[in-house]
Amino acid sequence: GQNIDQPTEMTATEGAIVQINCTYQTSGFNGLFWYQQHAGEAPTFLSYNVLDGLEEKGRFSSFLSRSKGYSYLLLKELQMKDSASYLCAVRDLEYSGAGSYQLTFGKGTKLSVIP
Amino acid sequence: DSGVTQTPKHLITATGQRVTLRCSPRSGDLSVYWYQQSLDQGLQFLIQYYNGEERAKGNILERFSAQQFPDLHSELNLSSLELGDSALYFCASSVVRSGANVLTFGAGSRLTVL
Numbered sequence: 001g002q003n004i005d006q007p008t009e010m011t012a013t014e015g016a017i018v019q020i021n022c023t024y025q026t027s028g029f030n031g032l033f034w035y036q037q038h039a040g041e042a043p044t045f046l047s048y049n050v051l052d053g054l055e056e057k058g059r060f061s062s063f064l065s066r067s068k069g070y071s072y073l074l075l076k077e078l079q080m081k082d083s084a085s086y087l088c089a090v091r092d093l094e095y096s097g098a099g100s101y102q103l104t105f106g107k108g109t110k111l112s113v114i115p
Numbered sequence: 116d117s118g119v120t121q122t123p124k125h126l127i128t129a130t131g132q133r134v135t136l137r138c139s140p141r142s143g144d145l146s147v148y149w150y151q152q153s154l155d156q157g158l159q160f161l162i163q164y165y166n167g168e169e170r171a172k173g174n175i176l177e178r179f180s181a182q183q184f185p186d187l188h189s190e191l192n193l194s195s196l197e198l199g200d201s202a203l204y205f206c207a208s209s210v211v212r213s214g215a216n217v218l219t220f221g222a223g224s225r226l227t228v229l
């Protein structure tokens with residue numbers, strides 16, 4: 001089984017930097033994903049980490065420490081449109097053959113960007 | 116546009132009723148994943164099909180069932196509906212991005228049970 005923990009809500013100012021943390025406990029690990037979800041819409045993929053370290057993609061970066069069961073998503077130069085929920089998700093190591101793939105999601109962090 | 120198509124977008128029904136949600140994965144994708152998202156539970160994995168066969172099962176109730184047809188579209192059947200079944204139901208298929216298989220979601224079907 002897996003347990004994923006992330007803060008429920010965060011507020012940050014436009015133009016600032018915000019870090020959203022995620023901790024996980026899992027019986028197996030095969031990658032960590034971050035998704036963005038605007039209210040009432042589908043989650044959209046932001047980043048993927050499977051090895052320790054930082055992955056940078058424009059204004060968004062994601063960090064992973066497998067030994068600590070810890071990841072964070074870093075958002076720079078915040079814009080109003082970044083107000084959304086950010087979902088941390090873990091892929092289990094165990095899967096039953098080709099084509100089997102499932103993610104376990106945390107409950108998400110609702111980020112509010114204020115002027 | 117994710118390429119994953121879900122219908123209907125919205126559905127309002129009464130307790131005890133049965134509904135069917137439909138999903139067409141991206142062209143060429145063999146897998147379909149169903150997730151439920153309610154306000155207090157977050158995204159919960161229900162079931163996965165691959166090329167017509169059930170591949171993995173999550174927290175899916177016995178009142179719920181799914182299947183994937185030869186043309187690869189999938190249907191999620193929800194029966195004996197309860198108020199607590201009100202949620203967003205997402206379908207997803209997997210694509211390769213950033214060197215990994217990434218779930219890409221449809222726009223969802225919002226079910227309201229009154």
